[in-house]
Amino acid sequence: MIPAWLVIGIVAVLIGVGLNQLVKTDQRWFFRLRRPAWLTFEWAIPIIWTSIFVAAGWSAYIVWQAEPGSSRSIFLMTLYALLEVVTLSYVSVMCFFRKLRVGVILGATGFFVAIGLTILVSQVSQIAALLLVPYLLWSPIGTFVTWQMMALNPADA
Numbered sequence: 001m002i003p004a005w006l007v008i009g010i011v012a013v014l015i016g017v018g019l020n021q022l023v024k025t026d027q028r029w030f031f032r033l034r035r036p037a038w039l040t041f042e043w044a045i046p047i048i049w050t051s052i053f054v055a056a057g058w059s060a061y062i063v064w065q066a067e068p069g070s071s072r073s074i075f076l077m078t079l080y081a082l083l084e085v086v087t088l089s090y091v092s093v094m095c096f097f098r099k100l101r102v103g104v105i106l107g108a109t110g111f112f113v114a115i116g117l118t119i120l121v122s123q124v125s126q127i128a129a130l131l132l133v134p135y136l137l138w139s140p141i142g143t144f145v146t147w148q149m150m151a152l153n154p155a156d157a
Helices: 004-022 028-032 042-066 071-097 100-122 126-130 133-152
Strands: none
Touching: 004 042, 004 071, 028 071, 042 071, 042 126, 042 133, 071 100, 071 133, 100 126, 100 133
């Protein structure tokens, strides 16, 4: 039998690869946009998001282990997958439409999905819920950066 942590990891990678293949975009548009002067840590954003995804994966593993195969666990795994799809869609879909507003909407959507997921997960495991806190802390920052970029790039807002 394949361990649950491996299944969760494989599904997460497949979602990421699948979205990347589904929405092919030219990200040069995004990289040419002006950023807020205070955004000096952009180099760290991939590291931050990788850490957040690892924590969310660990959270999903804890939830699955609490009630393997139950309808509640399957429902929560679906919400974890939805959160990943919304989060990973941010760059691809925003670049496809070439509108920063799309990024703000996706960022806010991810935040609200994460709030709901965290509340539901807390009923299964407090540790699993705490592992979602990094997402809840970082997601509004990323959304705020994108919102700030709208003012700096009005033609691309």
